[in-house]
Amino acid sequence: MTPASWYQVGRHALLPEAGHDDVARFDVIAQLNTLLADRLAPAVRATYEQVAAPAWEAKHGRAPANRKEVAEALAHQPAYRAWSLVRRNTMEYRQHTGRALALRQMRKLRDRAREFNDGADTLHLDPQLDIPKYVASVDTHLMPGGYACEVVDGDVCNAASYDSGLFATLGGAGGPWNDAAGRALVAWLARHAPDFSPRTIVDLGCGLGHNTLPLRCAFPSARVVAIDVAAPFLRYGHARARSLGIDDLEFRQEDATHTSLPSGSCDLVFTTMVLHETSHDALRKILSEAKRLLAPGGLTIHLEQPPYRQFDAYEQFMRDWDGRYNNEPFWSALHETDVPSLLRSTGFEAANVFETRCSAPLVRERTQAEGAVVEDFGRAPSWYAIGAWQTAHGNVVKGEYGHGHTPADRS
């Protein structure tokens, strides 16, 4: 699959200015990722099937049965080591590229963000907020400094780097606005809960709001609140949304484990790609917080990578690479956690908890700023999702994911 060129990235006022070589660097990174997936990973599989697994089996009298045993079989194979080396170094190179681009214009980007943010009543930063240790102390996916680090006052650098680099890492599969997960959630709601019209929507761990914007566009009369602990991402995201003509989306610097929003005040509380980046403790607290926030008939839903139990031992081992080598300390644990049962333990009725898939629609559509056409470059990214409906009291909440219960059954 040919990745999209960075020339096709969605343009907004905060995007770092990039010359020919900057764009080419991102394009080569996208091509390296394609090489890894299409050419080097198959070499690992071939080695596993033809050499590593038979050797392990000869020694133990049976095939490797779990990812630890696959690791024993593969860890020293040159194909696996080479794939790992290229993968790790490509990620480091992507971080270096994005940060070099952003840091060299850090003042300009900071000032541009201020033009949109100063005096706006939709950006609420809390300099006193305690940044969770697991956010402050981890350079998640090899991002030096992590989400919350500030190089200058009013910094937006790591967010600018994240925004520009993500398009390269995804090879454009998230669309020009890197918002495929948000669009997938909107499509899921349209299909499975067509009568659900949330009045208050909350995105917990919104980052720079890539996946919040599609919700804002799908439910124009709802109050939409985007929450994160990382000020640089909120500054950048708020300015980005404004520059795209969206000026009523609220960005709040709060901890998703205990927000300031009143109990029962929200109809839709969601996360995208957040659960795998939260600690054991925070994961449970975020799920409970979502439950606390929901109004009767409300929905909480979390988009993620699928749990390991859906895959064979080899696939689990390959998917677990991020947990081992990409500074994702909670990756492995999350994918082994039974999130549906955690949701039930927060108080949802068993029948209202569900697992599903959310796929981004393959159509060209207007979901962003007026006039911006969203293209997904011919891919349909899709996510595993876990969700739960809050018992309703007379609300009409339809869809096959209530297990066929009528709203009355759920109350």
Added chain:
Amino acid sequence: MDTLLPIEADPTRLASLAARGRRPEFTDDPMLDRLYSVALVLTAELAITRLRLDAVERMLGRGDDVSRATVDEFKPEPHEAAERARLQREYLDRVFRALTAEGQRKAG
């Protein structure tokens, strides 16, 4: 915040900072791991130079004014972007051939 640095800090050096956390080693010799890191980036940087040359060639072919600034504003037409992508893919296939399944296929 402990990462707060003066605005005068050199952005080039700041950008080179490694991520915190242990850096894994995938070979039995730390120097070999480092050599891989150098080789990968060198490969990529050469691809970028090749792409810049490609941009200049295309601009000259169109009779465009070629300067550092205009090359930085170059934007390929869709068919040109596809050709540039193919150029890169073939180049990377050549460089990394030894690491692919085809490159490792045993005779027989």
